[in-house]
Amino acid sequence: MARARLDIQPIEEVQSLKSRTYDALKVAIGTMKIYDAGAELRLDERALSLQFGVSRTPLREALAQLEQEGLVRIAPRRGIFIVRKTKAEVIEMITVWAALESMAARLVTQVASDDEIASLHKLVDTFDSADLDAHMGEYSDANIRFHAAIIALSGCRLISDITHGLFTHVRAIRQRTIFEKDRARRSIIDHKEIVEALEARNGERAERLVREHTLKLRDHVEQFVQLA
Amino acid sequence: MARARLDIQPIEEVQSLKSRTYDALKVAIGTMKIYDAGAELRLDERALSLQFGVSRTPLREALAQLEQEGLVRIAPRRGIFIVRKTKAEVIEMITVWAALESMAARLVTQVASDDEIASLHKLVDTFDSADLDAHMGEYSDANIRFHAAIIALSGCRLISDITHGLFTHVRAIRQRTIFEKDRARRSIIDHKEIVEALEARNGERAERLVREHTLKLRDHVEQFVQLA
DNA sequence: CGGTGGTTTCTGGCATACCATATAACGAAA
DNA sequence: TTTCGTTATATGGTATGCCAGAAACCACCG
Numbered sequence: 001m002a003r004a005r006l007d008i009q010p011i012e013e014v015q016s017l018k019s020r021t022y023d024a025l026k027v028a029i030g031t032m033k034i035y036d037a038g039a040e041l042r043l044d045e046r047a048l049s050l051q052f053g054v055s056r057t058p059l060r061e062a063l064a065q066l067e068q069e070g071l072v073r074i075a076p077r078r079g080i081f082i083v084r085k086t087k088a089e090v091i092e093m094i095t096v097w098a099a100l101e102s103m104a105a106r107l108v109t110q111v112a113s114d115d116e117i118a119s120l121h122k123l124v125d126t127f128d129s130a131d132l133d134a135h136m137g138e139y140s141d142a143n144i145r146f147h148a149a150i151i152a153l154s155g156c157r158l159i160s161d162i163t164h165g166l167f168t169h170v171r172a173i174r175q176r177t178i179f180e181k182d183r184a185r186r187s188i189i190d191h192k193e194i195v196e197a198l199e200a201r202n203g204e205r206a207e208r209l210v211r212e213h214t215l216k217l218r219d220h221v222e223q224f225v226q227l228a
Numbered sequence: 229m230a231r232a233r234l235d236i237q238p239i240e241e242v243q244s245l246k247s248r249t250y251d252a253l254k255v256a257i258g259t260m261k262i263y264d265a266g267a268e269l270r271l272d273e274r275a276l277s278l279q280f281g282v283s284r285t286p287l288r289e290a291l292a293q294l295e296q297e298g299l300v301r302i303a304p305r306r307g308i309f310i311v312r313k314t315k316a317e318v319i320e321m322i323t324v325w326a327a328l329e330s331m332a333a334r335l336v337t338q339v340a341s342d343d344e345i346a347s348l349h350k351l352v353d354t355f356d357s358a359d360l361d362a363h364m365g366e367y368s369d370a371n372i373r374f375h376a377a378i379i380a381l382s383g384c385r386l387i388s389d390i391t392h393g394l395f396t397h398v399r400a401i402r403q404r405t406i407f408e409k410d411r412a413r414r415s416i417i418d419h420k421e422i423v424e425a426l427e428a429r430n431g432e433r434a435e436r437l438v439r440e441h442t443l444k445l446r447d448h449v450e451q452f453v454q455l456a
Numbered sequence: 457c458g459g460t461g462g463t464t465t466c467t468g469g470c471a472t473a474c475c476a477t478a479t480a481a482c483g484a485a486a
Numbered sequence: 487t488t489t490c491g492t493t494a495t496a497t498g499g500t501a502t503g504c505c506a507g508a509a510a511c512c513a514c515c516g
Contacts, residue, residue: 016304016499018292045468055501057285060468064246064289068296076244077467077508092386099331099387103323158320159327162390244469273498283471288498305478305498 017054022062024052029071029082030171043072043080069165087227090173091218093166098214100163101147104154105206108198112153117198120149124191143184146191150198150210173225183220187213245282250290252280257299257310258399271300271308297393315455318401319446321394326442328391329375332382333434336426340381345426348377352419371412374419378426378438401453411448415441 025048032041045063049056063080066072073081085093108117123146151160190213197206253276260269273291277284291308294300301309313321336345351374379388418441425434 018499044466046466056468057500057502061289061292061499064292065296068293074468075508076469077506079467089386092384095331095335095384096328096386096390099327100324103327107323156320156323158317158324162324246469272496274496284498285470285472289469302498303478305476305496307497 016058018058018061021052021054021058022065025062025066026071026168029066030168032082040084041082043082045080070169085169085173085227087221087225090170090225090227091222093170094214094218094221097163097166098211098218100159101151101214102207102211104151104156104159105194105198105210106203107154107156108150109201109203109206111155112198114199116153117195120146120153120195120198123149124188124195143187143191150194173221173227186216190216245286246289249280249282249286250293253290253294254299254396257294258396260310268312269310271310273308298397313397313401313455315449315453318398318453318455319450321398322442322446322449325391325394326439326446328387329379329442330435330439332379332384332387333422333426333438334431335382335384336378337429337431337434339383340426342427344381345423348374348381348423348426351377352416352423371415371419378422401449401455414444418444 043063045056045059049059052059063072063074067074070083073083075081123142126142151163154160190209194206194209194213197209271291273284273287277287280287291300291302295302299311301311303309351370354370379391382388418437422434422437422441425437
């Protein structure tokens with residue numbers, strides 16, 4: 001008798017209450033405009049456990065994880081506070097980003113295939129200087145995807161993880177970062193140069209271009225962005 | 229009446245059971261020669277809570293933190309396993325280290341004082357090539373201190389934190405990394421060149437030297453270190 | 457009216473009991 | 487003896503209650 005061949009999909013793994021609570025909290029905090037509030041924002045374990053419909057135990061574990069990531073600060077018998085990043089901390093995050101993404105660019109020239117590098121073209125070519133005026137919003141997304149793609153193509157999982165963690169923090173800042181037309185225009189030029197260096201397998205140059213590109217953003221934030 | 233002026237010292241802050249348990253576990257895991265064991269090492273919540281004399285709650289929070297750092301893996305209803313880093317993961321960690329420390333070197337040339345940079349001399353001059361034969365063990369420590377000093381002088385707290393986290397993982401590997409005399413000798417030369425570049429405030433060169441120095445270590449591990 | 461000391465309440469830390477399920481142990485049938 | 491279904495046990499996940507300490511409140515006294 002022929003053996004039945006069911007195309008079985010693995011059972012969806014039900015996530016623990018802890019991780020689901022963690023995700024929900026992260027989204028809630030991430031989308032909150034914490035920099036518009038005057039006073040320091042406080043959370044309450046018991047109130048949250050009621051809102052999420054879980055007991056305090058998984059909620060506490062989720063909060064502890066968020067604390068380790070630096071999104072909240074837990075003060076015993078005081079409360080749980082959403083942390084607002086200082087400008088200096090944001091500067092440091094962008095600096096680390098520059099270090100990691102430039103290393104990623106170097107790795108791309110060593111490990112990525114020609115096709116993979118060519119795929120970056122699409123992300124760059126989509127926006128030409130002429131289109132900028134009308135599509136500033138979309139450009140911002142494409143910009144992020146471009147940098148994420150370089151990191152992904154590096155094949156270094158650790159760099160991906162760390163930068164992903166940083167991005168969570170910077171998201172709140174992004175809402176306040178004004179992307180002027182001039183910066184975007186210059187940014188596109190930078191991106192094209194970066195792709196060229198990657199295609200030429202010029203690791204040194206790609207690394208330098210990426211670093212300088214990101215440090216420009218750092219200096220821009222340093223000069224023009226005001227937090228809190 | 230004159231007001232009494234007691235020279236009060238702040239009361240020492242009692243650490244939570246969670247953080248103390250965390251530290252104890254980290255030390256216990258860090259000093260364990262996990263790569264010599266054959267089978268995968270498993271921990272047990274209840275047994276550990278008895279050994280540490282705390283309830284499962286703070287112990288679980290400590291374990292959750294260790295899991296996030298990647299030192300253990302918690303499998304529901306299976307057990308808690310000490311994670312053994314693969315060679316590829318170690319390579320990635322060294323790569324990230326190279327990226328961060330080279331950026332730190334660049335920052336040092338921008339923000340550190342002459343005195344601070346001069347202090348690096350002491351760490352380098354302590355060991356001359358001639359002394360190497362007799363003091364290989366000490367050199368290993370001095371080597372670590374040198375790199376930690378560069379990172380500290382960069383003033384970038386985030387780089388310090390990330391590299392400190394990486395070091396925890398690499399410690400277990402260090403026991404297996406043979407520091408041959410030749411590598412150490414070459415390493416001292418590298419260090420001297422790095423200090424010279426820092427003193428000359430040559431950010432580009434310092435960055436490159438540090439990166440190449442650490443990538444040498446990566447390639448050495450890639451070639452000669454065998455894990456698990 | 458202001459300050460001082462006690463008291464209440466609120467909040468996170470911790471302990472513990474129970475739950476769900478993966479795994480092991482066991483036993484009966486083939 | 488092997489195999490397969492059943493049961494027992496082990497183990498992490500979750501809920502809940504109590505505790506200690508900080509902040510807020512209040513009454514009392516100067």
